Amino acid sequence: MSQGEPVGELTESVGYALKQAAAALRAGMDAALRPLELTVPQYACLELLGQRPGLSNAELARGAFVTRQSMNGVLRGLQERGLVTRPASAPHGRALPTELTTAGREHLRRASVAVRAVERRMLTPLTSAEQRRLHGDLAACAAALTLESAD
Template structure:
């Protein structure tokens, strides 16, 4: 006879606690990004482009955990506001490489500082060694579920 396992007490569930932390983080990021007139996906897009300019819509979607269709909307909004630039026609293939504008880099600096402050607040109850351990453990969890190695910072 097969015995079914259950999650059990939600307060003892790592997955449930992880989701609570992710929701709290998202809410805090929404709060600090709102005055900058950015959503979390828009900020994520700017942050990724700041570190890896020239990515295509599909590459940005993968890097920011949204669909390609959603990324198309994010990019249109950012482009209309003068935060990113994309060529009208691809120089080769179909991909349109995206880059930050001067205004986009300025907005990214402010947004990145605001999000970094949220992350510092989130981690403030942990000693520095435990913060690194948490990061390493989350990377290990991701690798265990995806089978793909996550680059360490």
């Protein structure tokens, strides 16, 4: 019975290079968001709500890649700062739909510009065609693993 193939040299591993890129992106986003007093999960929450108002805590947690418990803390902090609003009771079921306030939309605009600048800096070595290819390739890789885990 074969044990399969080991990872081999990390310098040749696509997964390792991807993790390095993700860590560098996260560090760049952290630095860009710090003056706005936002964390990456807080920014992700605002961005999701800016594009899809009314998402529940569970939907926000999935979209921001954090646990529901972590998202509760994120939402509480954003609500205390007046950036999001949630009803006191759920209109249907148990989910509390969250929306950006006017201050939240303005904060999101500045944060989104800052994060986009980091992304542009990351992509500067690539042509427009290479950027589109990279996006498509990464999406295909994610889909392949998502399909595998669903089996």
